[in-house]
Amino acid sequence: MSASCPTGSDLNSTWLFVQPGLEFILGSHGDQGVNSKMYMNCYTAIYNYCVNKSRHPTPGGGSLSGLGSSGGSDKSGSQAYSSTNSYSLAGAEIYRKLDDYLIQYISSLKKEDQESFLEFYVKKWTRFTIGAGYMNNVFDYMNRYWVQKERSDGRRDVFDVNTLSLLKWKTHLFNANAKKLIEEVLEQITKQRNNEIVDTSLISSAIKSLVFLGIDVQDLKKPNLVVYIKHFENIFLEKTAEYYTKESNQFLEQHNVVDYMKKCEVRLGEEVSRSNNYLEDHTKKYLLETLNKVLIEDHAQIMYNQFLDLLEQYQIGHIQRMYKLLSRIPSTLEPLAKCLEYHIKEVAVKEIEEIKRAAEVEPVGEASSATGTPTPAAPGAAPAGSLLRRKPNPGVNPKTYIHTLLQVYFKFNEVVTSAFNRDPLFIKALDNACRHFINKNSVATPTPKSPCRTPDLLARYSDAFLKATSKESDISDMSTDNLMIIFKFIEDKDSFEEHYRRLLAKRLINSNTKSDELEESIIQRLQEENSLEYTSKMTKMFQDMKASEDLKNNVKEELDQSSTTAGVKDFTPLILAHSMWPFKFSEDYDLKLAPELSQPFQKLEEIYHRKHNGRQLQWLWNHGKSEIKANLSRKGKPPFLFTVSNVQLMILLAFNKKSTYTFKELSELVGVAKHTLESHLLPFTKYKLLDQSPTGSPEVLGLPDTTFTIVEEYKSKKLKVNFVSSIKTEVKQEEEETKKEIDETRRNYLSACIVRIMKARKTIHHNTLVNEVATQALSRFRAKIIDIKKVIDYLIEREYLKRVDNDTYEYVA
Incomplete structure (x- = not known):
């Protein structure tokens, strides 16, 4: 390159002056780059040419005629832009010279014998892109004026020098060698997966070049991954699937499922790291989908088969590992949740059968005579020298039964919490299983038509730790929380309410409650879990007890003032609302009051009738x-x-x-x-x-x-x-009374539901009515279809509704 710049208007001399500098910029002379003086001379020569040609245009001098496509569309290649003004921007001729030079330069690049094509490609690409950046600056004036003017006039086959360089690289080097390049990239990735040492910078540079070559000629600013996706991503994902399908099948032939899951974790971690190092974000999603498919989904059944064994062995860590893998594909979790639900039911059946068998055997001691009130033996202890006999009607201890249910619940709640991260799907599986075995088991429902006994046993369990007379050692592990856990899963909540209310009534009238605060806190929690209506009767019972205490004080004051009550040290009358308390007057207890007790009772009735004129009192002598x-x-x-x-x-x-x-x-x-x-x-x-x-x-x-x-x-x-x-x-009689009370309450509840629905809807189809009533009743009990039909017939008979046709009802009342 001569020291002085050529004449600004001479194209050939300008190009001959600039070309040696471009060779240094692009790396034709190896590592010897362009010096600053050479760089400035090239820039000045290009600047002078463009400026001088613009000042002294020649006919057709500003045109770009006959210029072929530079990697883009050649739609406008034959157009001629001529200036009719006194001033025209120049650049077409030197742009064409640069275009031809880039083609010649790129075509002349040759691989050395000792290097792979990947090494050759990355080395030349790296040097070429650096040079293209510098060359873009050398032609900065042409880029800013002539190229910009041409593109604004609609020319989409004209580009800035950097973009032109990349397009020429793509056309004359990449397109012809793309297959070989990608093969060598994938080969390096495979070696890396096989734990061989590779130069990851080669892989990264080659893949990034595909992104740079994705140029949208219509909109240069728009990101374009067409080249990357077409030439690399699709093939990469296909080869990845092939590699891991083969590896996973071979690994499972020689190892167990737990080892395979550990292997999956390692492989997934490696691929994530690999994707972060040299893959585009666009590929990461599809790579994970591919890995999840071949490593997890395709082998999900093998994991399901192992899952039950892991549950039986209580291998929380391995279960958690399985969950984390399968959770990558949400659809694979549903069968796992079903397996969990099935296993919980199976475990519960075994546990309940075991306590049932134990309850069927009782110790039989030798005959003995004793006076006074007998002292019961410690629970579960058989006297020395006793025999064992099988009970004809086995009865499970409420505490043993409830704690067995809780044991199953706590065990698998820990699994759901620790292994499944409280995933809603597995919480639902646990709830479904608990609801099943708590309401349907050999103790709760000995026969298919038996009413569920769990509400009764839970009420008795509650009664045991709420009684003041219970031994502390027997109830140390009983709590309100235990009660509420089982209550949540009971279907017949109305049955529990009736049994619990009856036992509460006995505790209250016998002054056998451990703590009024504890009693009321349980009622509050039952109300929060269900409704205010659910506990209304129990709440009124406590109000009656407080009102009775005031009445007792009034009676005592008047008795003290009027006369002595010889023989009666303390008199505690309880006035109980007939509709709230589960007691009924029995003619079998038509008791004759002893004369020495008549005065306090007469005074009580006198005071009560003064306050509540017209009310009647019935003495329940069978209570208290x-x-x-x-x-x-x-x-x-x-x-x-x-x-x-x-x-x-x-x-x-x-x-x-x-x-x-x-x-x-x-x-x-x-x-x-x-x-x-x-x-x-x-x-x-x-x-x-x-x-x-x-x-x-x-x-x-x-x-x-x-x-x-x-x-x-x-x-x-x-x-x-x-x-x-x-x-x-009379236990049997009390059970019959309780059952009768529950049945009557349910009929009234179903009647109210039906009337409420009919008032709102006026007319309704039979199936719709039955479904809505059953849904509303679920908060209290699981209504049987036959019971709903009976109540409908009863309401038709009472003229609350009538049949319009065979399947439709109309509200009448």
């Missing part, structure tokens, strides 16, 4: 209890304190008048039914407070002439003796 002092101990010893029922109280008070009565005389004095008197007398004879004559079977006890004599000295080691707990209760 009394404490009585009995001076039947040895001389110098303190008196006994007997806990007795109201009937037993009247029996014992009669013995203040004389020491011996016949059964007939006691029956006339007490007034209750014969079988009721027998059941209340039996504890006295059994534990030797009364001597019966003649002795014998319980049938002898109820004979009119059988006599009962109070002992002069009661031989019991305990000063406090409870005779109430030994009274034979």
